[in-house]
Amino acid sequence: MPVMGVGTWQLTTDTADTIATALKLGYRMIDTSGDYGTQPGIADGISRGGVERADFYLVTKVEEVGDAYHATRKNLDELQLDYADLMLIHRPPRTGAGEDLWRSLIRAKEDGLTKDIGVSNYSIELIDRLIDATGEVPTVNQVEWSPFGHSDDLLRYAREKQIVIQAYSPLTRTKRLGDATLAEIAAKYGKSPAQVLIRWNLERGTVPVPKANQRQHLEENIDVFDFDISEDDVETLNGLNERYSSLGTLPYV
Template identity: 80%
Template sequence: MAENDTSARAVVWFEPADARLASPTPVTFDRPIHSSFTEPTGAQMVPPNGPTCRGHEHGAASWNETPVLPPKSKGTDMDPKSEITLHTGTKMPVLGLGTWQLTNDTAGTVAAALELGYRMIDTSGDYGTQPGIGDGINRSGIERADLYLVTKVEETGDACQATRKNLDELQLDYADLMLIHRPPRTGAGENLWRGLIRAKEDGLAKDIGVSNYSVELIETLIDATGEVPAVNQIEWSPFGYSDDMLRYATEKQIVIQAYSPLTRTRRLRNETLIGIASKYGKSPAQALIRWNLQRGTVPLPKANRRQHLEENIDVFYFEIGEEDLEILNRLNEHYSSLGMLSYA
C-alpha cells in the first residue's frame, strides 16, 4: 500500500525539519535482483476511449511469464535500475517513490524523480495524485516500458471498473501492479480479488497484489481463487515490522513493499539510528531505506523536495554491516505511525 491517507498508507516524508544527518558494508540481499532495468514493451498511453474490463479493445495481453530466479546478489551490486523478480516472472524496481499527500506540484515532483533515476511510482485512486502523475510522466518524456506504475483500488465497488478509472486518470493503458488498498471491514475481499484477477486477464494490470493484509486474509484470498498476490504493501521499518510476515512472504514468494519506511520522520532522531547512519556517512533516512533493501523488502519513501529525492535515491554502492543490521533489527517495537500495524 503506500500510506494510506490517514487510515493506512503513505510512504512519506516531506515534513518540515527533518533531522537528516549524514549515514556503507556487506550483507547478502536475500531476494533475486537484476541490475539491468528492462521492461517488456506493452501498451502505450491510453487512447481516447480508455482501457476496458472484458473485451479490452487494445488486446488482452498476457503478462504471466515463466519465473526466472537469478542468483543471490550482494547489496553493493544494486543500483537505481536494479530489479526484484516477482513470482510471476516479471520484474519490479527495488526502490520507488510514494505519492500520498503529494498534491503540491505533483507533476513537477514526478518529472524530477524520473529525471533523477526513479523508475517506480506508487499511487492510489484516493490519493488525488493520479492526474498529476500522468502529467509528470508525459512531461518527463520517459518511455512507458521504462516506468513501473503501482496504483490501488478501494475496498468497495467493482475492482475491475475501479482499475479502469485509475488508468483513465493516469492517462495510461495498463498498470504494472494493481493492489487492493486495504481489506474491507468484513472478510478478505474475495470479490475484489476476483475483480483484479479479471483486470489482469484483460490486460489492465501486469500483476496484482494487496496492501495492509495479514497472513490470514491473504490465505483466504488464495484459498478462494488459487491466485497468490505478487505483493503485499505494508508499513515497514526497523521500528515496526513482523518476522512472521516476512517468513510467510518469503515462503509464498510474495514481495513486501514498505510504505512509511521513514516512519513519517517520527523516528529519524533515534540515537541508535543516528549513530549507525553517521558511521557510514549517511543520513538516518538513508539508513532506513538501506535497511529495507538489504532485507529484500522494497521501500517507497516519499519526498516533494528535490534535495530529498536526491537523498532517498543515494542509497546504493554501500552496505550496512551485519552487526549494525542486527542492531537495527532489534529496534522493532511494532511501531506504526498509524497507531497499529495493519498486518500484525
C-alpha cells in the same frame, strides 16, 4: 520490479513537477492510489519525465468498497495509461478478506489492465483466505514497514510464497528519524538516517516507497547505492522493532 520507488500520498508540491523530477533523478517506480488525488498530476509528470512506458513501474490501488474492475479502469483513465504494472487492494474490507475484489482484479489482469495484482495492509491469515478462494497468490503485500515496526513472521511467509513486501511509510513519516541508534549507524556510514532506513529495506529484499516533496529529499533518498549496511548493523536495526506504526496500528501483527 524496481528495488525502490517514490510515494505520492499527501504530496503538497506540484505532483507533475515532483514526478518529472523523480524520473529524471532515476526513480523507476511510482506508488499512488485512486484516493490520493495525484493520478492526473502523475500523468503529466510521466509525459514530461522522458522515460518510456516499458521502463517505469506504476503501482496503484483500488478501494475496498465498490467495483474493483471499474476502479482499475478509472485509475488508468486518470493516469492516461493503457495498463498498470501493479494494482493493489488498498486495505481489506471490514468483513471477509475481499475475495470478490480479488476476483475482479484477477479479471483485470486477465484483460491486460494490469501486469500484476496484490494487496495492501493484509495479514497472513487474510492473504491465505484469498489464495484458498482463488488459487491466485498476490505479487505484493504493501504494508507499513520500518526497523521500528516490522514482522519476522510476515517476512518469512512472504519469502515462502514469493510475495514481495513493499514498505510504505519507510521513513516513519519522519517520526523516528531522530532515534539515537539509527543516528549512530547513519554517522558510521556517513549517511543520513533516512538513507539508512531505505538501505535497511534493500539489504533485506523489501521494497521501500519513500515520499518526498522536497527535491533535496528526492535526491538523498535515491543516493543509497554506494554503501551496504553490515549484517550486524542490520541485526541492530531489526532489534529496534516495537511494532511501531506512524499511522495507528500495524495491520499484520
